[in-house]
Amino acid sequence: MSLLKFKAVSEPANSNPNDGAKRKILDFGNGSDVIYIQRFLPLDQSWKWFDYLDKEIPWTRPTIRVFGRSCVQPRDMCYVASPGLPELMYSGYQPHAYSWDDYPSLRDILDAVHKALPGSSFNSLLLNRYKGGNDYVSWHSDDEKLYGPTPEIASVSFGCEREFILKKKPSKTSREKNGEPVGKRLKQNICTDQHSFTLKHGSLLVMRGYTQRDWLHSVPKRAKPETTRINLTFRHVFL
Numbered sequence: 074m075s076l077l078k079f080k081a082v083s084e085p086a087n088s089n090p091n092d093g094a095k096r097k098i099l100d101f102g103n104g105s106d107v108i109y110i111q112r113f114l115p116l117d118q119s120w121k122w123f124d125y126l127d128k129e130i131p132w133t134r135p136t137i138r139v140f141g142r143s144c145v146q147p148r149d150m151c152y153v154a155s156p157g158l159p160e161l162m163y164s165g166y167q168p169h170a171y172s173w174d175d176y177p178s179l180r181d182i183l184d185a186v187h188k189a190l191p192g193s194s195f196n197s198l199l200l201n202r203y204k205g206g207n208d209y210v211s212w213h214s215d216d217e218k219l220y221g222p223t224p225e226i227a228s229v230s231f232g233c234e235r236e237f238i239l240k241k242k243p244s245k246t247s248r249e250k251n252g253e254p255v256g257k258r259l260k261q262n263i264c265t266d267q268h269s270f271t272l273k274h275g276s277l278l279v280m281r282g283y284t285q286r287d288w289l290h291s292v293p294k295r296a297k298p299e300t301t302r303i304n305l306t307f308r309h310v311f312l
Contacts, residue, residue, distance in 0.1 A: 108240030
């Protein structure tokens with residue numbers, strides 16, 4: 074596994090009034106890239122939003138189905154979406170879609186993300202809360218059809234820093250050659266196309282292009298105890 078090495082990209086003056094730090098881009102090739110802004114939000118404002126999210130959002134920890142078995146999702150979640158969008162369904166669970174008007178501060182964070190990413194238009198939000206080292210999200214890609222072929226996913230982090238890992242999916246040729254299921258190969262392989270970095274409090278990470286088609290990502294368990302992390306992932310759902 075290697076640490077992500079980003080290339081700093083020069084931005085025109087006043088191109089992003091939100092961004093007090095340099096915007097960094099990692100090019101994965103084949104039309105996939107990641108943007109990272111470590112100091113996306115001011116520290117004081119980030120803590121105010123963290124407290125708001127932690128106390129005011131109607132968090133739930135649903136029962137989901139993974140590989141045909143029912144289990145409790147290892148993190149809290151909430152879903153917000155604009156009216157008229159197709160319903161979200163994942164791992165056999167359909168969350169209730171709250172309105173942006175139910176939690177007005179979420180619109181403020183959405184506005185900040187849109188200012189940082191001109192041309193983007195997010196209309197849904199999946200919130201996750203990790204209450205300690207045993208809360209995690211396993212390897213997956215957000216490649217559902219409702220997000221389109223090249224989804225842009227903007228992830229804002231608050232609170233405890235957690236490791237975020239990206240891993241290249243095995244190619245179709247590689248899978249056919251070995252005659253093994255994808256999941257089995259992912260467990261057995263030590264993939265050289267794997268990158269890890271720590272998401273900071275108040276940071277913004279954006280996955281674009283074919284990242285969901287070609288890469289998996291996860292937030293693994295941590296051995297030592299730690300405080301709460303809240304993550305907001307903004308997405309665009311197509312009608």
